Amino acid sequence: MPSVDLASSPLRELNSALHALTDNTNATHWTVSNPRGQHNIAVGLDFPVEIEIDGHVGYYCAGMNKQARVTVRGNAGQGIAENMMSGRVHVTGDASQAAGASGNGGLLVIDGNASARCGISMKGIDIVVKGSVGHLSAFMAQAGKLVVLGDAGEALGDSIYEAQLFVRGTVASLGADCVEKPLKDEHKVELKKLLDDAGVEGVSPDEFKRYGSARKLYHFHIDNVGSY
Amino acid sequence: MCGIAGLFLKDQKLAPELGGLLSGMLEALSDRGPDSAGFAVYGDGDNGQIKLTLRAAPSFDFAELMASLGKLAGAPISYQVHDTHAVISIPTDREAAVASALVGMKDVDMVARGKRMAVFKEVGLPADVARRFGLNAMTGTHAVGHTRMATESAVTTNGAHPFTTGTDQCLVHNGSLSNHNDVRRELIRQGMTFRTENDSEVAAGYISSQMAAGASLQDAMTSSLSALDGFYTFVIGTETGFGVLRDPIACKPAVMAETDRWVAFGTEYRALVDLPGIDAAKVWEPAPARVYLWERH
Numbered sequence: 001m002p003s004v005d006l007a008s009s010p011l012r013e014l015n016s017a018l019h020a021l022t023d024n025t026n027a028t029h030w031t032v033s034n035p036r037g038q039h040n041i042a043v044g045l046d047f048p049v050e051i052e053i054d055g056h057v058g059y060y061c062a063g064m065n066k067q068a069r070v071t072v073r074g075n076a077g078q079g080i081a082e083n084m085m086s087g088r089v090h091v092t093g094d095a096s097q098a099a100g101a102s103g104n105g106g107l108l109v110i111d112g113n114a115s116a117r118c119g120i121s122m123k124g125i126d127i128v129v130k131g132s133v134g135h136l137s138a139f140m141a142q143a144g145k146l147v148v149l150g151d152a153g154e155a156l157g158d159s160i161y162e163a164q165l166f167v168r169g170t171v172a173s174l175g176a177d178c179v180e181k182p183l184k185d186e187h188k189v190e191l192k193k194l195l196d197d198a199g200v201e202g203v204s205p206d207e208f209k210r211y212g213s214a215r216k217l218y219h220f221h222i223d224n225v226g227s228y
Numbered sequence: 229m230c231g232i233a234g235l236f237l238k239d240q241k242l243a244p245e246l247g248g249l250l251s252g253m254l255e256a257l258s259d260r261g262p263d264s265a266g267f268a269v270y271g272d273g274d275n276g277q278i279k280l281t282l283r284a285a286p287s288f289d290f291a292e293l294m295a296s297l298g299k300l301a302g303a304p305i306s307y308q309v310h311d312t313h314a315v316i317s318i319p320t321d322r323e324a325a326v327a328s329a330l331v332g333m334k335d336v337d338m339v340a341r342g343k344r345m346a347v348f349k350e351v352g353l354p355a356d357v358a359r360r361f362g363l364n365a366m367t368g369t370h371a372v373g374h375t376r377m378a379t380e381s382a383v384t385t386n387g388a389h390p391f392t393t394g395t396d397q398c399l400v401h402n403g404s405l406s407n408h409n410d411v412r413r414e415l416i417r418q419g420m421t422f423r424t425e426n427d428s429e430v431a432a433g434y435i436s437s438q439m440a441a442g443a444s445l446q447d448a449m450t451s452s453l454s455a456l457d458g459f460y461t462f463v464i465g466t467e468t469g470f471g472v473l474r475d476p477i478a479c480k481p482a483v484m485a486e487t488d489r490w491v492a493f494g495t496e497y498r499a500l501v502d503l504p505g506i507d508a509a510k511v512w513e514p515a516p517a518r519v520y521l522w523e524r525h
Contacts, residue, residue, distance in 0.1 A: 035498030056497050056511060075511055077497060078481060096481070096513050115513050116478050134478070135516065 002027050007034035011041060018068075021047045037077065042070050044053065045087070062089045065106060081108045097134070100127045103144065109198045116153065119146045122163055128198035138165050140165055147194055149203065157211055165211040166191055168203070177217035183210045184214060229377035229403040230389075231257025231354075231495040232482075234463040235503075235520050236370040236470035238409050239489035242504070245349035247366030253492070253499040254354040254363075254373045260495060261356075261375025265357040266349025268398040268465050271368035275343035278323050282314045283385070288335055290314045300325045311360040312385075313339075315346045342396035344368070344467055349388035369524060372465040374400035381426045391429040393420070394436030396467035402427035402480045402495055403459035411455065424517045431456055435464060442508035449519045463493050468524040478516035485509040491522050 004014050014032065015090065035041055039058035041053050045068040053061070056074035063082040068136040072080070075093035084103040091099075096111035101117065103125025109167030113131035117139060124143045139155070141163030150167035158175020164187070165178075174180075188205040195203060233253035237243060244521055247269065273279070284290070290309050290414055294316070298305045301322040308315050328336050340347035356377045358364070374389035381387050390398035405411075408427035415433050416422070424431055434455060438448035445464065451469050452462075459479040464471040472480055472493055483497045484488040488510045494500045497511065514520055 036501040055507075058496060058498060075497070077483075094512060096483075097478070116516065 001029045001031065002198065003033070005032045005033045006041075011038050015040070015043060018042060018045055018047070018049065018051070021049060035072075035074075039077070044067070045070070048087075056093070065089060066214070075112070076110075080110075081106070084108065094131070095129075099129075100125050103127075105144075107194075107197055113150065119144070119163070122146065124151060124196075126194055128194055128200065130198075130200065132169065135172070136175070138163055138178075141165070141187070145190065145194060147191065147198075149200065157213075159217060160211075160213045162213060164190075166205075166208040167211065168208050169210070171209075174211065176209055177214045179214045181210045181212045183208060229260045231260035231375040231499065232248075232400050232402050232461060232493060233257060233373040233375075233499050234371070234400075234461050234465075234470060234472070235492035236491045237368075237489070238491070240369065242489055243369060244367050245504075246368045246371055247363045249474050249503060250366075250371045250373050251355075251358040251363045252502050253494060254358055254375055255348075256490060257375045257495060258354045261377045262353055263378055263383045264341070264349065264351045264376045264385070264503070265354035266347065266373065266376075266388045266390055267358075267361075267363060267371055267373035268340070268345050268347045268390045268392065269363075269366045269368045269371045270344045270396070270465060270467065271346065274317070276319055276321075277317050277343075278320045279340075279342050279344065279346055280316050280318070280338050281324075281325070282316065282330070282336050283312055283328075283339045284314070284336040286312055288312070288403075293333075296429075297326050297329060300329050310348060310351060310362055313346075313361065337339075340392045342346075342392075342467065343467065345396045345398060347390055347392050349374075349390065350385055351383060357371065365516045370470050372398055372400055372463050372464060372470075374402075379404055381424060384424075386424050387426050389428060391426070391432035393429065393432040396438060396465075397431035397436050397439065398465045399428065399435060400463050401431055402461045403475065405431060405456055405458035405460065407457040413421075428430060431460065431462060445471055446519055446521050449473050449521070453517055457517075459497070460463070470513055470522045472520040473487065474516050474518075474519040476512055482514050483511065484514050484520070485511045492494070495501070 018177045029050045035055045035057045037058045043063040043100045046066040048067045051070045058077040060079040062070040066085040068086045071090045076095045078092045078096045081089040082101045084106040086106045088107045095114040097116045099114045100108040102121045108127045110129045114133045116134035118133040118137040122141045122144045128147045135153035138157045142161040147168045152171045154172045154190045155175035157178030191205040389400040392398040406425040408430040412430045435448045459481040462473045
């Protein structure tokens with residue numbers, strides 16, 4: 001099990017080593033110590049490897065992730081798991097702005113709070129935040145599911161496309177074209193699976209409200225023809 | 229860009245380490261602000277004395293100036309030279325005479341006034357600026373620092389942060405204000421003077437004008453949320469206070485940490501990693517449009 005101390009070893013060496021992994025490697029479980037808030041830790045991975053980072057990380061940790069399972073034992077700076085394609089990223093503390101931004105797939109789990117713009121422009125990623133999310137979360141969210149066990153800040157789901165939002169607590173305000181929708185059995189099944197995948201226990205899908213697009217903003221409407 | 233570092237000590241046993249800790253924080257933020265750096269340090273204050281920070285051209289002869297100012301003050305002036313700056317301590321009842329003498333001098337400028345605050349800033353890499361001023365050896369209760377990547381005005385010493393527009397008051401800013409010209413005009417109309425065209429100086433001036441009118445720091449910070457438009461993270465120092473404020477959209481990054489011994493602000497967590505006990509500190513992102521304030525009592 002490779003163990004990398006970023007206090008003594010350059011970050012570029014770690015990322016290069018992770019990028020060079022091949023199918024016959026035995027190095028499938030890595031631990032990283034002393035991240036000290038550095039940016040771009042474990043970015044661009046494309047291998048089913050397990051990475052455990054012990055401490056707070058800076059910007060864009062696990063960005064563009066494919067296949068890998070990355071755990072941050074601490075807080076994450078801006079853009080954790082930005083543009084994730086697949087795999088799983090887990091933050092045991094809080095995440096700063098734009099967590100999971102533009103993600104195409106995979107699962108991002110944040111045990112604490114995520115600040116503003118969580119899931120901005122998400123395109124298929126699933127995000128489970130056990131705390132609350134800040135303002136403008138799921139802004140222009142296109143696909144995927146954002147699950148918030150706590151509260152959501154102002155303008156949730158502004159200009160949303162077809163992502164689905166589930167919030168257990170209060171929503172400060174909904175953004176343009178985002179509306180509450182019925183929570184049907186099919187949604188509860190999906191939500192239950194996500195909660196299980198994220199390791200959430202003792203919380204029922206019935207406790208959530210579902211939000212999504214009213215579809216008035218992005219479809220052509222004849223009344224707006226003069227604007228084109 | 230730009231970087232902010234602030235440290236407010238709860239445990240005064242750390243006072244001798246204040247400058248050294250801030251120095252490390254500023255250096256960690258070099259790539260956010262490599263063109264200039266500055267800091268305000270709140271050190272000891274004596275009743276009946278006032279501290280003036282003077283700034284002069286390189287190789288200025290402060291000793292000669294102090295001899296002539298000493299005659300005006302009626303006693304030798306206690307002073308410390310820090311590269312291009314000097315901090316003098318004089319009895320408050322002699323301040324008027326000394327200040328009026330300084331006004332007429334073209335090679336030296338009075339840049340800060342406080343019972344406890346001294347302000348140092350220069351063009352250059354943060355580590356070099358900190359070393360030139362001897363920040364490592366400075367002691368005190370709290371300090372506010374800044375590394376600058378200029379966006380709104382020229383790279384000059386006057387354009388560096390912190391900005392001070394009132395006694396023991398200073399402000400550092402990461403961001404850019406959009407209505408600073410309007411606010412500056414209004415403050416000038418009220419009698420305030422400004423050294424620069426810089427937007428951040430206007431923010432400092434706004435806080436000072438509110439406090440001069442009787443507002444608490446808390447109130448002044450709250451009212452700046454509606455008076456100032458644009459992107460900002462401010463860290464503000466007063467004789468006893470340490471405040472943090474982010475704009476409602478929270479454009480600019482910010483991290484705070486707190487232990488039983490200190491409260492710290494960093495634009496990035498990297499600035500905080502060498503603080504004593506950081507591994508056990510509470511670390512969080514300050515919320516948008518919320519006033520955070522710590523006061524010494």
